[in-house]
Amino acid sequence: MIARHCLPLLALLAAAASAQTVEGTIASEGAPVPFATVRLAETERGTAADAEGTFRLALPELGPFALIVSAVGYEPLRIEGAAAEGETVRLAVALDAVTVETDDVVVTATRTVKALEDVAVPITVVSADDLRQQGAVRLSDALESLPGLFLSDDHGTGLQVQGFASDYTLILLDGEPIVGRTAGTLDLDRLTVAGLERVEIVEGPSSSLYGSEALAGVVNLVTSLPAAGREHAGARVRAGSYGTTDATAEASIGRENWSARAFVNRFASDGYDLTPESFGATVPTYTDWTGDVRLQARLGAATLRLGGRATTQDQQGGFSLGSGELETRYDDTGKRTDWSLHPELTVPLNETVRVTTSLYGARYTTETRYVNQTDGSLYYSDDFDQRYAKAEVQADALWNARNLTVVGGGVIDERLAGDRYSPDASGAAPSAQQVFAFAQHEWAPSRLLEVNASARFDAHSDYAARLTPKLSLLVRPSEALRFRASVGSGFKAPAFRQLYLSFTNAAAGYSVFGATRLEEGLAELEAQGQIAQRYIDVAELDAIQAENSVAFNLGASADVLPGLTVEVGGFWNEVRDLIETQPVAQKTNGQQVFAYFNLAEIYTRGLDASVTARPLADLELSASYQFLQARDREIVDALNEGTVSGRDPDNREYRLSLSDYGGLFGRSPHSATLRASYTLAETTASLRGRWRSRYGYADFDGNGIANRDDEFVAATPIVDLTITREFALPTGRLAAQVGADNLFDTTRGTLVPSLPGRTVFASLGFSL
Known part of the structure; x- marks a missing residue:
């Protein structure tokens, strides 16, 4: 090929x-x-x-x-x-370096290297210096204080972008997807920030370059390699509240024709308990190990790169069922292992064209066991195994200083195994194959205007082929003023659970089937005499389709004064064919059988504004605000028609209007951030604040929306402080850091389990 x-x-x-x-x-x-x-x-x-x-x-x-x-x-x-x-x-x-307001270089937005200020779509960069100053150790730490981004607690720490749930944002490591999601969430706490040069966050649909899961945006973790003649070795240890520790040892070397970097990271915690009145910790004890190696070699005119990463986590917790004399306690143990390997070869064919060929393989496995503490019997077990393989070729053609074309394509193979993803009646394990091709052209007729057009075609074995185009414009009336606009489509393929899940909850008695397992699963339950009635004829159901969107993004940035930058923007996403669960049959035990369907239409829209000021050479201040609406169109129509009612806590019924609608669950309509960073000699202080308004989490009156005060999580303000001091030693440098997260001890109980209250930490690092 x-x-x-x-x-x-x-x-x-x-x-x-x-x-x-x-x-x-x-x-x-x-x-x-x-x-x-x-x-x-x-x-x-x-x-x-x-x-x-x-x-x-x-x-x-x-x-x-x-x-x-x-x-x-x-x-x-x-x-x-x-x-x-x-x-x-x-x-x-x-070349002589010059001081510029924005000297960041990014690759995620266009799959080519561009200056951050020359990108036509909303993008944020968190540099290695930013990560060090705020004391970040996991990816969640790096993203939690960024404007317009929210962390969510749902089967791990997820990320909301432009009002979309976490399964709509693609997470990459050096441009390749990180696999292993639970109920759509890729847990950000799995990922260490050790060894990163920067984190790039692209907001808005990026399916025209990256395909599925990029409907809301892309987060790319970009690693670094040393320049020729540079060597580095270092170690850092950190200890904090709840027995949390993080330790990293790393080494790198750069030579004229090759370079290498490797690190080992250990992250562990004793966990914590927000409900001491009941048995079992809110966050269990865990130990996480990560090993990472990056290599690069010049082979004549070609460049060979190799990246490899392996992680493992052991987790120990517990829970109980029943109460009083009928209470039974269980040990909850889990093990997670994942690895990835990424070889890549770039060959310049001439001064115009270069070709990059890459291979990528990843595997993610989990093991879960619930064991009775009294008699040691196994109450529940669940294993999961996901394998991902991709081959891709990309050609970049720099025709002249005004025109750059990128074309590429590849194949993907994914396979599943596990207790919830058993083989079908023919004995075939769940698998999916995909062929894709993409193209992009950047045209800069003048310094005033730059046009970027891209499109991607995806042909998948389990759903209809998709073509996703995108058009972006960058207008620069002057060096101090930039306007950005983009329109494009995005899509999200049905998740594996929506296609292949075959699960019956032994304790509760309900069943859930993916689209490809539904007819077979119902037939098996009927043969066992477990089906009381069917609600629909599943043979007449249409095949499940990918969710798709059309999105608009507008923005402007202006250097109002030296050291003062103002940015404003807006976005609008229209999404249809949203996949949701609905009952399809009733079991003889009274429980339901659920399946997945394309049902809902939603929209998310919002406005952003930010100000960055540098009143002094060593002082930087920034503030941001976002207004967000994330709503279900069917619910909006019903509220406008006056057909939706609510019930107060005393069970009195009342009519609801659109102003009572809190939007999609977990979305705050208002949010803001504040940041201040000050450096004095070898000491840097970083103060970060974030606030989000209340958001819905429950539906107690059965109308499908959050409308009562007791159905909302209260507004949440968080302030973090980190102080770093560096010391020059006769050999190498020493960095000491202390910090406090959530200074004002804000908590929301089990509604926000990632907020245990105020935590403190201290770290010490040495580098040669």
Whole structure:
């Protein structure tokens, strides 16, 4: 498959050979400058340096030439020279760094390297320095104080983006998906931030480049490798409340033609209990290990990268059933193991085209056991095994300084095994196959305007093929003013549980079947005499479809004054074919049989505003606000028609209007953040505050919405403080840090189990 993609490009390489060339390296203060642009002056002919700062450009004519070398964060440089026929001119280019307001470089928004300020979609970057200053150790720590993002407690710590639940946001590690979700949530506490260069968060649908699960956005964890000639070794330990500890040891080395980095991280906690009156901790005891290796090697003009990660977690908890003399206590133990491997090869075919071929494999397994404390008998067990494999090829073509094309495609194979995902009647285990292709073109007719058009086609074995386009515009009337606009579609494929689940709760007696297991599951229950009546004829049901959306994003940013930036934006997402559960039959025990259907239509829309000020060189202040509406259209229509009623705690009925509707559960209509960072000599203080208004969590009066005060979680303010001091030693550096999260001891009981109250920590790190 890979050879078929590469043969046409090899032919292009032969046709593009030139008699004279210029090649060399681009660096600044001894470190390579990756992905710098090299252009022939007064023309649009040019190329881009690779990740190591090397470049090669064919010269169309003999004699004198002039190059313009530029990169984000560096002063552009003009270089003049001359080339004889057949000569290869070799250059060592040194760029001078300049201070700019925004020097971040991102890759997630367009699958190509771009300056953050030149991206046309909403994107936020959390740098390694930001992570250190706030004392982040897990991905949840890195994201919890960012504007417009919310953490949720549902089978782990999930992430809400633009009002969407956590299963609508794709989480990547170096551009590849992290697998292993529980009820749609990928637990952010699984992921250490050790070894990261930055975290990129793209808000809004990104299915045109990344496919399913990117309907709400993408979070990409980007790792780093050292530059040539640099070596590093270090260790850090941290201890905090509830016996929480985090320890990391890492080492890296960079040479002219290769570099490597490795770390080991241990994260553990004794857990805590928010309900001491009952048996069993709210958060159990656990120990989590992560090992990670990243390698890169120059193979002539090609670059080979290899990334590997393995994690494991052991968890011990308990719970009880019954009360008084009838109470029975159980030990709850769990084990999680996951690993991923990612080799990638980039080959420049000429100064215009480079091809990247990547392979990715991942596996995620869990084991859960409930054991009776009295007699040691096994009460419940559940095993789960997910395997993911992907092969992909991507070609980047920098035609000239104004046009860049990216095309690619690949195949994905996913397989499941476990107690809830048993083989079907034919003995086949759940599996899914997918073929995809994507294309993107960036056109910059002038500094004033940049246009980005992209589309992706996905053909899946279990649902209809999808085409998801997107168009983005960036307008720069001046260097201090930028307008952004995008319109696009997104989709979310049916989750494995919605397709393949076959589960009966032994204690409660209800059953749930995925779309591909429904008819078979009902037939089996009927054969066992467990079905009292069917509500619908499942043979007449349409095949389950992917959820899909149309989204609009608008934004503007302005450097109002030196050191003062204001940003405003808005978004609107229309989603249809939302997948929900509905009863399809009643069992003889009175319980229901549930299945998954495309039912609901929802919308999420909102406004964002933020201000960042740097009144002093060592002081940065920022504030943000978001207004959000996340609603079900069917409920909105019913409220407008006056057909929805509520009941107060005394069971008195009353008519509801649209103003009584709290929106989708778990969504706050108002939120704000505050941040202050101050550095004095070797000491940095970071103060972070976040606030979210009340949000619905329950439906006590049976009307399907949150409308009574007792159905809401109260508004939640949180303030965190971290102080870091660095010391220069005769050999290496020492960093000491103390911090307090949730300074004002805000709690919401078991409604928000991730808020145990005020916690404190201290850490010590040493680096060479």
